[in-house]
Amino acid sequence: MILRIEQDHNRFKQIIRGRIKKELKKYISSGELIGRRGKDYISIPLPQIRIPQFIYGPKQTGGVGQGEGALGTVLGAGEVEGGKQEAGNQPGEHLLEVDISLDELAEMLGEELELPAIRPKGRKNILSNRDRYTGISRYGPETLRHFKRTYKETLKRSISTGTYRPDHPILIPIRADKRFRSWKSAAMPQANAVILYMMDVSGSMGEEQKEIVRIESFWIDTWLRHHYKGVEIRYIIHDAEAREVDRETFYHTRESGGTVISAAYKLCSKIVDLDYPAEEWNIYCLHFSDGDNWSQGDTEECVNILKAQLLPRVNLFCYGQVESPYGTGQFLVDLKEAYGDDERVAVSKIENKDGIYQSIKDFLGRGR
Numbered sequence: 001m002i003l004r005i006e007q008d009h010n011r012f013k014q015i016i017r018g019r020i021k022k023e024l025k026k027y028i029s030s031g032e033l034i035g036r037r038g039k040d041y042i043s044i045p046l047p048q049i050r051i052p053q054f055i056y057g058p059k060q061t062g063g064v065g066q067g068e069g070a071l072g073t074v075l076g077a078g079e080v081e082g083g084k085q086e087a088g089n090q091p092g093e094h095l096l097e098v099d100i101s102l103d104e105l106a107e108m109l110g111e112e113l114e115l116p117a118i119r120p121k122g123r124k125n126i127l128s129n130r131d132r133y134t135g136i137s138r139y140g141p142e143t144l145r146h147f148k149r150t151y152k153e154t155l156k157r158s159i160s161t162g163t164y165r166p167d168h169p170i171l172i173p174i175r176a177d178k179r180f181r182s183w184k185s186a187a188m189p190q191a192n193a194v195i196l197y198m199m200d201v202s203g204s205m206g207e208e209q210k211e212i213v214r215i216e217s218f219w220i221d222t223w224l225r226h227h228y229k230g231v232e233i234r235y236i237i238h239d240a241e242a243r244e245v246d247r248e249t250f251y252h253t254r255e256s257g258g259t260v261i262s263a264a265y266k267l268c269s270k271i272v273d274l275d276y277p278a279e280e281w282n283i284y285c286l287h288f289s290d291g292d293n294w295s296q297g298d299t300e301e302c303v304n305i306l307k308a309q310l311l312p313r314v315n316l317f318c319y320g321q322v323e324s325p326y327g328t329g330q331f332l333v334d335l336k337e338a339y340g341d342d343e344r345v346a347v348s349k350i351e352n353k354d355g356i357y358q359s360i361k362d363f364l365g366r367g368r
Contacts, residue, residue: 016098017108020044024112028360029353031215033105041099106226109219113360116367118227120191120282121315133183140180149179192230193282193315195221196271198264200289202239203256204326212322213288214251216356220286223364228282234271238264240294244271260294261287261331262301269309278313285310286318286363290327299331303338311344318363323351343368 020027027033033042109115136149154173158164164171199205199213225231235250236242239257242264268285276283293299310317321332332347339345348362349355 016100017104020098020100020105021108021112024108025357028109028219028357029215031211031218031353034215034218041101042105043097043099045097102222103226106222109223109360110226113357113364115223115361115364118224118282118315118367120193120228121279133181135182135184137180137182138176138178140182144181146179146181150177153177153179190229191227191282192232192280193224193228193284194232194234194276195224195284195286196234196236196268197250198236198238198242198268198285198287199250200239200259200261200264200292201237201253201255202259202292203254204259204290204292204324205254205322206324207254209288209290209322209324210251210254212350212353212356213320215353216288216320216350216359217286219356219360220284220363223360224284236264236267236271238267242267258294259289259292260298261289262298262305265302265305265310269305272310272313283314284316284318285314286320288320288322289331290324291321291329291331292327293331296334299334302331303334306339306345311339311342314344316363316366316368317345319345319347320359320363321347321349323349323355 027044033044110117136146150173151171154171154177155164157174157177158171197217199210201210221231221233233247235245235247237245237250237253238259238261239255240260240263241257244267245253264287272278272283293302306317319332319335321327321329323329329349332349335345335347339347343366346363346366348359350359
């Protein structure tokens with residue numbers, strides 16, 4: 001039977017969920033949540049939400065602990081006797097922050113953008129141990145005591161020894177009556193994924209463009225982590241050359257060289273070759289640039305690398321073209337011509353932060 005307090009708690013959670021969903025499009029475009037992310041939870045500020053609180057009846061409203069108390073009595077450190085202190089004349093602003101799991105946030109993202117669920121591959125080759133409570137033991141910690149089974153054992157002993165009194169049915173378990181839940185470790189199939197981010201860091205990609213990439217990557221990470229138990233992320237930056245870097249360097253490097261995109265695709269393919277067998281890993285490659293490439297010949301080489309080396313192994317290759325005052329945007333046109341009908345390739349043009357919403361849908365809407 002569900003207790004009243006549980007019903008109230010579930011209703012409060014539904015209110016919070018509804019408020020977050022109402023504001024989700026704003027959160028997706030602003031990047032406000034990135035700095036509020038913990039390991040498994042994210043803290044979200046929600047204005048205009050009042051926390052449920054107890055309201056005392058008229059008999060419990062007086063006094064300050066022991067005694068009657070009086071108006072202005074000091075209750076805690078920092079308060080001034082008489083209740084008088086310097087104060088402003090504006091009402092206080094109350095902002096509630098709620099913690100929700102990243103899984104819940106991903107579910108809301110999927111509902112908001114109507115994203116199809118991903119069907120992972122490679123489960124049969126990767127195992128992880130999980131504990132499951134499957135039996136009953138005579139020994140164990142009190143926290144795992146099985147009360148129903150303990151009651152039955154106590155009742156059986158009382159009846160068999162003739163100490164049970166129906167008119168006074170009090171049962172006191174002894175040590176031998178106690179039963180505890182026990183568990184077994186089982187190897188469970190697990191789907192893993194790797195995300196390889198690539199970004200053009202040449203002079204035409206400014207801070208605004210990189211902020212767009214950072215926000216979009218946050219939501220893509222959240223969605224993919226919702227579908228896979230293990231997710232690895234690798235970062236590649238490129239101008240005329242490509243190199244693998246850490247996350248901090250990825251989002252804060254700006255260089256002034258030219259742009260040779262094929263260098264990044266070659267390095268990406270090399271990493272996949274060395275570390276991520278396609279039959280065991282779900283592989284996602286995402287490349288962001290402003291659409292400029294050094295030459296049409298290099299663009300043709302990119303198309304060839306994709307066709308021969310990357311696409312046969314990846315779940316999805318995404319290209320996001322971030323609008324820049326210096327970029328021509330030709331690379332997106334070339335990719336569309338080469339792979340316009342290929343389900344493994346998703347391209348998107350991101351004009352500004354408001355365009356992130358549709359871009360995520362372009363990338364993840366294929367359910368791959």
